[in-house]
Every structure is written in C-alpha cells, then in structure tokens.
Amino acid sequence: MNQTREFPEGFTWGVATAAYQIEGAAGEDGRAPSIWDTFSHTPGRVDNDDTGDRACDHYHRWAGDLDVIAGLGIPAYRFSTSWARVMPDGRTVNQAGLDFYKRLVDGCLERGIRPMLTLYHWDLPQALDSGPQGGWLGRDVADRFVDYAVAVGKQLGDRLPVITTLNEPWCSAYLGYASGEHAPGRTDLPSAYRAAHHLNLAHGRALAALRSTLPTTTELSVTLNLHQVEPASDSEADSAAARHVDLIANRAFLDPMLRGAYPAELFETTAHLTDWSFVRDGDEAEIHQPVDFLGVNYYNPARIAAHDGPGFPGSDRAIGVDIPGPHTVMDWPIVPSGLTALLQRVHREYAVPLVVTENGMASRDVVAADGAVHDADRIDYLRDHLAAVRDAIDAGADVRGYYVWTLLDNFEWAWGYDKRFGLVHVDFDTQARTVKDSARWYAGVAARNALT
Numbered sequence: 001m002n003q004t005r006e007f008p009e010g011f012t013w014g015v016a017t018a019a020y021q022i023e024g025a026a027g028e029d030g031r032a033p034s035i036w037d038t039f040s041h042t043p044g045r046v047d048n049d050d051t052g053d054r055a056c057d058h059y060h061r062w063a064g065d066l067d068v069i070a071g072l073g074i075p076a077y078r079f080s081t082s083w084a085r086v087m088p089d090g091r092t093v094n095q096a097g098l099d100f101y102k103r104l105v106d107g108c109l110e111r112g113i114r115p116m117l118t119l120y121h122w123d124l125p126q127a128l129d130s131g132p133q134g135g136w137l138g139r140d141v142a143d144r145f146v147d148y149a150v151a152v153g154k155q156l157g158d159r160l161p162v163i164t165t166l167n168e169p170w171c172s173a174y175l176g177y178a179s180g181e182h183a184p185g186r187t188d189l190p191s192a193y194r195a196a197h198h199l200n201l202a203h204g205r206a207l208a209a210l211r212s213t214l215p216t217t218t219e220l221s222v223t224l225n226l227h228q229v230e231p232a233s234d235s236e237a238d239s240a241a242a243r244h245v246d247l248i249a250n251r252a253f254l255d256p257m258l259r260g261a262y263p264a265e266l267f268e269t270t271a272h273l274t275d276w277s278f279v280r281d282g283d284e285a286e287i288h289q290p291v292d293f294l295g296v297n298y299y300n301p302a303r304i305a306a307h308d309g310p311g312f313p314g315s316d317r318a319i320g321v322d323i324p325g326p327h328t329v330m331d332w333p334i335v336p337s338g339l340t341a342l343l344q345r346v347h348r349e350y351a352v353p354l355v356v357t358e359n360g361m362a363s364r365d366v367v368a369a370d371g372a373v374h375d376a377d378r379i380d381y382l383r384d385h386l387a388a389v390r391d392a393i394d395a396g397a398d399v400r401g402y403y404v405w406t407l408l409d410n411f412e413w414a415w416g417y418d419k420r421f422g423l424v425h426v427d428f429d430t431q432a433r434t435v436k437d438s439a440r441w442y443a444g445v446a447a448r449n450a451l452t
C-alpha cells in the first residue's frame with residue numbers, strides 16, 4: 001500500500017552548492033586565489049590533480065543553472081560566496097566580484113527561487129593565510145570575516161531571506177589543520193583546536209554584526225556537519241573514544257554557539273595538547289548569538305573505536321570503523337536512521353529549529369543511450385533520508401527544511417571530479433547539463449510537500 005507522508009506547511013525544499021566547487025573563472029574580474037586554489041594546484045593533494053579552475057563554469061552559466069532549478073520547480077537554492085572574489089586581498093572589496101552575486105541573487109528572486117547565502121564554504125583568501133600564524137590560526141581572521149560579512153550584508157542583505165556564516169567548521173579546522181586532507185593541508189592537532197575557536201569567534205562576531213545591520217526579517221544561521229557518534233562496542237574504551245569524538249566534533253561547536261561555553265571536559269581531555277589560552281575572556285559570550293535555525297549536514301553516522309594516536313580527525317584516541325551494510329561510491333555507509341537520531345538529539349539537547357542543509361550521495365552516474373541519467377540508487381537514498389527526517393519531525397524535532405547536496409556534479413574537494421553528487425549531470429568536457437531522474441523525482445516531492 002502506498003503511504004503518503006506530508007511535511008509541515010511551509011517546509012523549505014532546496015538544493016545546495018558551494019562557490020569553489022562550481023564557479024570556475026578562477027582568475028576573472030579581480031578574483032584572487034584562495035587556499036583551495038593553492039591546495040588543488042599542489043601536486044598530489046587532489047585525486048587526479050583536479051582543480052576548480054573551470055569546475056562547472058557556473059560563473060558564466062549561472063543563468064542557465066538557475067533556469068534548471070526553476071524549470072524543475074525546486075523552491076530554494078543554497079549557494080556560497082567566494083571570499084576571494086568579493087575581497088581578493090582579504091581586506092578590500094572588489095565590486096565586480098560582489099556584482100556577480102548580486103546578479104545571482106536577483107536571478108533567483110526573478111525566478112521565484114528563495115536564495116540562502118553561505119559566507120564561508122572553505123575558500124579563505126590566500127592573502128590571509130601567509131606565515132605560521134596565518135589563516136584560521138590568527139585571531140585577526142575573525143575580524144576580517146566580519147568585514148567581509150558586513151560588505152556582503154550591506155549590498156545584498158536587503159534581498160536575502162537567509163544568510164549562513166560558516167559551512168562545516170569541523171572540516172575547516174580538523175581536515176585543514178589536523179589531518180591535512182583539506183586546504184591549507186597542515187597536520188598539527190593543537191593548531192586545529194585553535195582554528196576551531198577562531199572559526200567559532202568569526203561566526204559569533206559576524207552574526208552579531210549582521211544582526212545589527214540587516215532587516216529583522218533576514219534569518220541568520222550556521223551550518224554544522226554534526227556527527228551521529230556511536231561506540232563500536234560496549235567496552236569502556238570504545239565508549240570513552242566515542243565521547244571524545246562527540247566533544248571535539250560536535251560539542252566544540254554546538255556548546256559555545258548555542259550554550260555560551262565550551263564543555264569543561266573538552267579542555268580537560270585535550271589539556272596535554274593545548275591550554276586553550278587562545279580562548280580569551282568574553283569570547284564564549286561573543287560566540288553565543290541567537291540563530292534563527294541551525295543548519296545540519298548529514299551523510300552517515302560515525303562508528304568509533306578506541307585507538308592510540310591520530311585516527312578520527314581532531315582526536316588523538318579514536319578511529320572511525322566501518323559500518324556493515326550498503327555504501328555509496330565514497331565508501332560512506334548508508335544509514336538513514338542516523339539522521340533521525342541526530343536531529344532528535346540536537347532538538348532534545350539544544351532546542352533549536354533545524355534545517356538539513358546538505359544530504360545526498362555520490363554515484364557512478366552515466367548518460368544512458370536514451371540521453372537520460374537513471375540514478376535509481378540516488379532516488380532510494382533521498383527517499384529513505386527524507387523518511388528519516390519525517391520520523392524526526394514525528395518524534396518532535398522542529399525541522400523546517402531540507403536541501404539536497406547537490407545541484408550539479410562538481411569539484412568534490414580532495415576527490416576531484418570523479419565523485420558525482422549532482423541532481424544534474426555535468427559533462428566536464430562540454431559543460432553539457434543533463435537532468436537526472438532523481439532531480440525530477442525530488443521536484444515531485446517538493447511540489448507535493450510529501451513523500452509517497
């Protein structure tokens with residue numbers, strides 16, 4: 001029997017992208033390199049040595065890409081601005097860069113698409129990353145971020161319903177400064193905690209600055225890739241390792257942002273690595289700003305075992321172990337129930353409205369002889385995860401929207417172009433776009449505001 005599961009009235013349905021992954025036009029109209037340009041141009045950092053130089057050429061094809069969203073009838077679009085396009089030297093506004101985002105936002109509004117702008121999806125201007133205390137290791141970067149946020153807010157704030165400060169500071173801090181898998185590619189665990197704090201500070205200060213300059217109707221938020229952590233066994237060692245991952249990966253961001261203080265246990269369990277003296281009096285109060293909702297990105301849970309030394313990024317005593325069952329081509333386990341549990345937990349412990357700002361899967365998608373992309377596996381993935389969101393709502397979580405990662409196959413960071421997450425297939429030689437079956441399926445769900 002077919003069962004229809006409706007979503008709450010006003011639920012937002014969207015698709016998400018990020019600047020460096022789709023824009024290309026790396027040297028145009030005054031844009032300067034970001035840390036991701038430097039990183040991707042360093043041999044061996046990215047699979048196949050792929051770079052975002054051209055990506056989906058969205059900088060030139062944005063109007064057609066918005067037409068695809070509008071043609072499908074998908075109501076909302078989450079994208080990010082490139083800091084290095086808006087402020088190439090990290091300090092001075094490049095009007096040509098901002099004008100691109102004005103055209104993009106106006107293009108959304110003209111087509112009836114609700115834009116959600118993310119200020120930082122990992123592409124720090126390279127100019128702010130010089131020297132050993134450069135990048136997120138310097139406290140100063142938080143103020144540079146405020147200047148950038150205010151510059152964007154001043155010129156675009158009147159027409160933006162939603163602004164998000166950071167995307168996944170966990171990745172910026174721990175993949176950027178501990179495991180080195182992401183730009184700027186450093187491998188020094190104590191630095192990663194310092195970077196995490198400065199990211200938190202940047203979020204709090206920028207949010208306060210935007211709150212005081214933007215119309216009261218503009219919603220402000222931050223997006224975290226929270227980890228649904230579970231111990232690999234019921235041993236005390238694995239439970240302690242899982243608690244540690246929860247501290248460094250979840251509570252190091254959630255607690256200062258939503259409760260106004262880092263957990264004491266975070267300081268205690270990392271005391272042999274850092275004294276946290278970079279957290280100054282008053283910082284936690286500044287980080288603690290009311291958000292209109294919390295963005296949550298979810299792909300899979302983290303099953304954690306005790307481990308001696310580096311393993312799970314950001315921890316020196318834990319490692320992620322595989323979860324049996326189906327996996328995507330990223331080798332990420334497919335566990336929809338983890339999303340229900342995660343949303344319920346955040347709702348229970350932090351009582352904040354939630355939006356799933358990313359969820360989706362990579363697949364080996366090909367354009368078939370009939371000219372279509374039959375990505376039935378992605379439809380199953382999305383259906384099961386949307387059912388998981390609906391389960392969380394049934395259980396009381398205040399979930400207000402869902403954005404598929406992602407609109408277009410794109411530059412998937414350290415994995416380059418081989419991993420296709422898009423609802424729309426991109427031929428990277430010709431830049432031809434082909435709408436996949438999953439896009440039409442998802443558009444139908446959005447139109448009905450219900451899963452059938």
Ligand code: FCB
Nearest residue numbers: 018167168225405412413
């Ligand atoms: C998230 C990122 C997004 C994309 C997906 C697969 O961590 O925010 O840019 O790479 O993973």
